Amino acid sequence: MVEAGTSEKGDMRVIIEEGPREIVVKSKLERIYGEAIRRTVEEVTAGLEAKITVEDLGALDWVIRARLEAALRKFRGEGE
Amino acid sequence: MKLRRTRLYIPGNNPHLVENAGLYGADCVILDLEDSVPLGQKFDARILVKYSLRNVDFGRSEKWVRINSLDTPFWEKDLREVLEFVDVVNVPKIESAEDMNRLDAVMREIEKEKGIEERKVVPIIETLRGLTNAREIAKHPRVVALAWGGEDLTAELGIPKKKALILEHVRAEIVIAAKSQGKMALDTVYSNIRDEEGLFEYARRARYMGFDGVGVLHPNQIEIVHRAFRPDEDEIEDARKIVEAAERAMREGKGVIALNGRMIDKPVLERAKKILAFAEVE
Amino acid sequence: MPINAVGREVPTEINGQRFKPFAGDGKTPPEGRRAGSLIRMAPEGRSKVVNSLEEVIRKVGLEDGMTISFHHHLRNGDFVVNMVMETIRKMGIKDIRVFPTALFPVHEPLVPMLSDGTIRRIEGSMNGPLGEATSYGAMRETAVLRSHSGRVRAVESGEVHIDVAFIAAPTADPYGNLNGVDGPSACGPLAYAMVDAYHADHTVAITDHLVPYPAHPISIFQHQIDYVVPVDKIGDPRGIMSGTLRITTSPSRLKIARYAVEVIERVALRDGFSFQAGAGGISLAVTKFLGDLMRKKGIRASFINGGVTKYVVEMLHEGLVDVVFDGQAFDLDAVKSLKEDRNHIETPLAMYGNPYSSGGIVNMLDVGVLGATEVDIDFNVNVNTHSDGLLLHGIGGHQEVAAGSALTIVTVPLYRYRVPVIRERVTTVTTPGEVVDVVVTEHGIAINPKRDDIIEAMRGSKVPVYDIQDLQKKAERICGKPQEPKTTDDIVAAILWRDGTVIDVVYKVKK
Numbered sequence: 001m002v003e004a005g006t007s008e009k010g011d012m013r014v015i016i017e018e019g020p021r022e023i024v025v026k027s028k029l030e031r032i033y034g035e036a037i038r039r040t041v042e043e044v045t046a047g048l049e050a051k052i053t054v055e056d057l058g059a060l061d062w063v064i065r066a067r068l069e070a071a072l073r074k075f076r077g078e079g080e
Numbered sequence: 081m082k083l084r085r086t087r088l089y090i091p092g093n094n095p096h097l098v099e100n101a102g103l104y105g106a107d108c109v110i111l112d113l114e115d116s117v118p119l120g121q122k123f124d125a126r127i128l129v130k131y132s133l134r135n136v137d138f139g140r141s142e143k144w145v146r147i148n149s150l151d152t153p154f155w156e157k158d159l160r161e162v163l164e165f166v167d168v169v170n171v172p173k174i175e176s177a178e179d180m181n182r183l184d185a186v187m188r189e190i191e192k193e194k195g196i197e198e199r200k201v202v203p204i205i206e207t208l209r210g211l212t213n214a215r216e217i218a219k220h221p222r223v224v225a226l227a228w229g230g231e232d233l234t235a236e237l238g239i240p241k242k243k244a245l246i247l248e249h250v251r252a253e254i255v256i257a258a259k260s261q262g263k264m265a266l267d268t269v270y271s272n273i274r275d276e277e278g279l280f281e282y283a284r285r286a287r288y289m290g291f292d293g294v295g296v297l298h299p300n301q302i303e304i305v306h307r308a309f310r311p312d313e314d315e316i317e318d319a320r321k322i323v324e325a326a327e328r329a330m331r332e333g334k335g336v337i338a339l340n341g342r343m344i345d346k347p348v349l350e351r352a353k354k355i356l357a358f359a360e361v362e
Numbered sequence: 363m364p365i366n367a368v369g370r371e372v373p374t375e376i377n378g379q380r381f382k383p384f385a386g387d388g389k390t391p392p393e394g395r396r397a398g399s400l401i402r403m404a405p406e407g408r409s410k411v412v413n414s415l416e417e418v419i420r421k422v423g424l425e426d427g428m429t430i431s432f433h434h435h436l437r438n439g440d441f442v443v444n445m446v447m448e449t450i451r452k453m454g455i456k457d458i459r460v461f462p463t464a465l466f467p468v469h470e471p472l473v474p475m476l477s478d479g480t481i482r483r484i485e486g487s488m489n490g491p492l493g494e495a496t497s498y499g500a501m502r503e504t505a506v507l508r509s510h511s512g513r514v515r516a517v518e519s520g521e522v523h524i525d526v527a528f529i530a531a532p533t534a535d536p537y538g539n540l541n542g543v544d545g546p547s548a549c550g551p552l553a554y555a556m557v558d559a560y561h562a563d564h565t566v567a568i569t570d571h572l573v574p575y576p577a578h579p580i581s582i583f584q585h586q587i588d589y590v591v592p593v594d595k596i597g598d599p600r601g602i603m604s605g606t607l608r609i610t611t612s613p614s615r616l617k618i619a620r621y622a623v624e625v626i627e628r629v630a631l632r633d634g635f636s637f638q639a640g641a642g643g644i645s646l647a648v649t650k651f652l653g654d655l656m657r658k659k660g661i662r663a664s665f666i667n668g669g670v671t672k673y674v675v676e677m678l679h680e681g682l683v684d685v686v687f688d689g690q691a692f693d694l695d696a697v698k699s700l701k702e703d704r705n706h707i708e709t710p711l712a713m714y715g716n717p718y719s720s721g722g723i724v725n726m727l728d729v730g731v732l733g734a735t736e737v738d739i740d741f742n743v744n745v746n747t748h749s750d751g752l753l754l755h756g757i758g759g760h761q762e763v764a765a766g767s768a769l770t771i772v773t774v775p776l777y778r779y780r781v782p783v784i785r786e787r788v789t790t791v792t793t794p795g796e797v798v799d800v801v802v803t804e805h806g807i808a809i810n811p812k813r814d815d816i817i818e819a820m821r822g823s824k825v826p827v828y829d830i831q832d833l834q835k836k837a838e839r840i841c842g843k844p845q846e847p848k849t850t851d852d853i854v855a856a857i858l859w860r861d862g863t864v865i866d867v868v869y870k871v872k873k
Contacts (some may be wrong), residue, residue, distance in 0.1 A: 006093070011096070032750050059780065060135075060842075061842055066095075068132070069124060069131075070127045080123045103614060
């Protein structure tokens with residue numbers, strides 16, 4: 001399991017775990033940006049066979065992309 | 081003329097602070113990957129900073145990133161991630177020309193690979209060794225300014241930073257080293273963010289010491305520093321006369337600039353231009 | 363359904379009552395005579411004290427279907443609404459119309475009463491859980507939201523007839539003189555309850571500080587109060603007062619405040635000017651910076667209308683302002699000043715901004731600085747619903763301050779945690795763009811194009827001036843396009859303009 005991001009307002013926490021592909025989106029803005037968040041997660045993680053959980057605290061799209069990229073690269077073994 | 085009166089430090093792993101960093105009119109914004117980013121967040125931070133540089137409107141602020149120092153395993157990775165998108169790389173604990181060369185080599189490699197222009201560097205002098213070599217460091221063509229920090233230096237001397245008398249001397253050394261190479265000199269931050277009068281006095285002193293700017297920790301400090309760096313009315317008046325005399329001499333094709341029967345030397349003209357530049361903004 | 367003057371489709375009948383569509387501020391003249399209350403006489407003896415709520419409810423003859431009212435000065439510390447409603451529920455009285463000046467999260471116990479038959483509808487501001495429950499369709503009838511002054515108008519015109527007013531009284535004597543400045547639950551003025559005391563058929567004061575006759579000072583006088591019920595506690599001081607209100611420390615919010623003050627300086631600042639103060643983070647900062655500027659320039663204001671806080675009180679005591687009009691006090695400094703300073707005046711709400719009166723305080727305001735949840739490219743303002751369609755806030759005095767002030771400034775961030783505040787179309791119109799002059803964000807300001815004078819005054823300023831469309835586009839560029847709220851065609855609430863016309867409706871939100 002790897003993590004990226006924080007639980008601060010305006011940020012997103014991304015968790016990637018071994019397992020069949022599954023995307024879980026938790027967001028306070030589900031009713032306003034739920035679809036947009038899902039689209040970005042699908043796009044950035046396309047083809048990844050793993051469970052991806054995102055906890056959104058009102059992150060802008062570029063923040064979501066940054067956190068997803070960080071988590072993905074960690075999941076693929078890159079270190080600090 | 082490029083102004084660097086204020087450089088606003090923004091913790092590199094905080095999206096909310098990063099996304100608003102361009103709003104406050106700082107001359108430079110420093111997205112920090114060093115001290116404000118704890119171990120364990122270095123990886124996330126450099127990616128976040130990369131994305132922010134590509135997506136956030138930093139307005140008229142010059143885009144800086146403070147990378148981790150050359151004695152850490154992070155600095156090269158920092159550069160590879162963000163160099164393409166920055167104007168200036170701010171590098172802590174530079175001690176020698178060799179340090180500059182090491183940095184330069186990696187930057188050159190990345191710049192070649194990405195096909196981008198040469199990026200500028202502002203090294204931070206933080207040690208006795210760095211201070212000894214300050215002129216050599218300032219000489220490097222990438223360097224546009226010297227900055228400094230007193231924490232390590234006072235630790236080396238075994239004295240508390242708050243009471244250290246030597247820091248005024250260090251300030252002078254930094255200014256002389258930078259200016260002798262035709263580079264800017266930048267003073268460090270004033271950390272009591274609630275003390276507005278103290279900050280104004282501090283920035284005024286920095287200016288009269290010969291610095292071109294100070295670091296700021298909070299957006300509220302920016303306007304105060306800019307005010308402190310604004311020349312007085314009589315300074316402006318004198319400068320205007322000198323620049324007008326220079327323009328007149330130019331028009332009339334004279335090689336010598338004279339004002340009230342006195343010859344104006346080049347540094348005096350340069351100072352006048354600089355004063356007018358400082359006066360013009362805001 | 364007809365389309366009103368802000369382009370919203372609105373019903374002409376709500377809960378069986380006829381309403382006109384919003385036609386523009388001041389475009390719907392009043393009709394008829396003011397409504398009265400039941401003529402009654404004092405009970406025998408020298409005391410009106412009744413020892414239980416149940417007994418007093420019997421005495422006033424509360425029946426199924428009647429309308430009861432409350433005021434909200436105990437704010438989120440109020441015990442009285444829950445206490446009275448629980449007694450009514452236990453007594454088996456049904457179909458009550460609750461007519462508060464405002465309800466808060468502390469009133470969540472009313473939510474189950476929406477479905478058990480106790481309450482048929484609420485007409486009043488609902489901040490928090492009750493608003494949310496209403497959005498999901500929990501209320502049997504349609505909620506009606508009015509501004510503070512719109513509520514006064516509704517009572518005075520007979521649009522709403524109050525059968526029983528239950529008045530939380532921080533101090534009362536046995537013969538019904540009341541004030542809000544003393545006692546353990548002191549809240550300051552009782553401005554909001556005055557109209558209810560005058561117009562309700564029956565009036566009950568509920569107090570936890572019964573003092574010997576006569577209580578003084580007096581905010582509500584004995585001849586309007588039928589009964590006094592002493593209880594253990596009417597509220598929790600921690601929820602009544604806001605504690606020490608702090609000016610926002612957020613640099614972007616401070617920037618908004620600075621921009622707003624520069625607009626005020628260029629457009630309205632002169633000796634004898636007046637302004638509306640508030641207690642939000644940005645409002646406090648505006649008040650503070652404005653005070654600093656006045657001190658620096660040697661300018662004195664004629665009055666501040668509040669929303670009184672210690673910052674306003676300091677200005678009064680420093681001589682920066684001659685008079686403070688007080689409709690609500692936010693901290694203990696404000697309460698103390700109201701009690702001790704004769705230039706700090708408790709103003710009945712009927713004097714605030716009712717358009718159908720001979721003129722309110724808002725008509726004399728030079729500057730009103732207001733907040734919003736959303737603003738659109740027509741300068742329409744929403745303070746009631748969130749961008750997902752949920753009803754979560756009341757109107758407060760937004761409408762009358764906007765309509766009355768010579769310079770109306772709305773201060774908002776461009777977006778809040780990804781949700782754009784400046785939008786193409788507000789989710790709900792609370793206040794029409796025709797009474798909004800300047801929108802101030804941390805990125806710059808937008809001036810209503812019909813205010814040439816302000817556009818002219820801002821020339822040469824460092825404050826960036828944008829077309830509101832550009833601010834909207836900027837917000838959308840940063841945040842992405844938001845989804846439309848998922849709502850049904852069922853109307854759960856009507857938003858009335860202060861003159862009683864329907865400015866918008868709130869639709870039921872899908873779970």
